[in-house]
Amino acid sequence: MARWENIESVQLFREYLRIESVHPNPDYEPCVAFFRRYAASxxxxxxxxxxxxxxxxxxxxxxxxxxxxxxxxxNSHMDVVPVYEEHWTHPPFSAHLTADGWVYARGSQDTKQLAIQHLEAVRRLMTAGVRLRRTVHVTVVPDEEIGGAEGMHAFTLTPEFRAMNVGLELDESMPPAHCGNDIVVFYGERTSIRALIKMSYKLLSNYASDLSRQHVIDTYRVERRDSILGRVLVQILVVRGRGYCLATLLSRCSHAI
Known part of the structure; x- marks a missing residue:
């Protein structure tokens, strides 16, 4: 374990992970203080x-x-999603380091490691005497896990952001549905899993029959052809006061998503 503990970047990473900037009430001030010390170094x-x-x-x-x-x-974000400690092997904000170099903590993938990677890359380039033509801004934002309305979005509307004259931004993301011939580069903190979901008319229609008739205010039946499913007939029930629409597949099908 000493092999990893003595590495400065690992020490900084674990220090950052121990800050409980966790929703629903993240405290961002310790994160700001951490980055002040980091920038000064x-x-x-x-x-x-x-x-x-x-x-x-x-x-x-x-x-x-x-x-x-x-x-x-x-860019990266300093907030993390809630934790349920009973499901953790190690306390989620302990930044536990194993003998073979694994670090266990909330935010270790999403995405506190990114800020450390960005700043350590800058450190190595500076130490090597490299000078870039373009200015590099390492940014760390709040509230990404709840949509970023008061974080990144609000920041992009400020004169400070416009003055940065950003030409390229690297962040976490996911593959877009359609990108044409563009090559999209981003950080993906997770890998996708393809799941097979099986649905049948009998199962869903029984559920629909449990709804009181007085709540169903309209129905739609839509037929379409699908390359995988073949003929699909969909019945949509619009339900009053429930805040959702119930779609019932009238043909038995299975579909990988």
Missing amino acids: LGLPMRVVEAVPGKPVVIITWQGLCPELPSIML
Whole structure:
């Protein structure tokens, strides 16, 4: 274990993971303080922008040789989703390090490791004497796990963001449904799993029959052809006061998604 514990980047990673910036009430101030120390150790300036009070966006900047060029923005988020400790092998904010180098903590994949990777990449380039033509902004935003309305979205509407003149941004994402001939590059913190879902008319129609007739205000029947399913007949029940539509497949089918 000592092999890993003595690596500075691992120490910084574990320190960051121990900050409980967890929903529903994340405390972002310890994260901001952590990045102030980090930026100071790199000799880089750091700014904090709060487009919404209490929602800080951290910006650490490595200025390029041609700052007038569009910049590079390396983004991650500091908030993490809730935890259920009874399902964890190790406490979720202990940043437990195993002898073979695994770190267990909430946020270790989504996405506290990204900020460390971005800043350590900058550190290595600076140590090697590399100077880039373009300015690099390492940003860390709040509230990504709840949609980012008061985090990244609000930040993009500020004059501070416009002044950054971002030409390329690298972030976590997922493959778009249609990207044409474009090559999409992003960080994917998970891999997808293809699941086989089987549905039948009998199962769903029994469920539909349990609904009170007075709640069903309209029905639609739509027939379509599908390359996998063949002929599919769908009945949609619009249900009053339930906040959803119940779709009933009238043909027995199975479909991989």
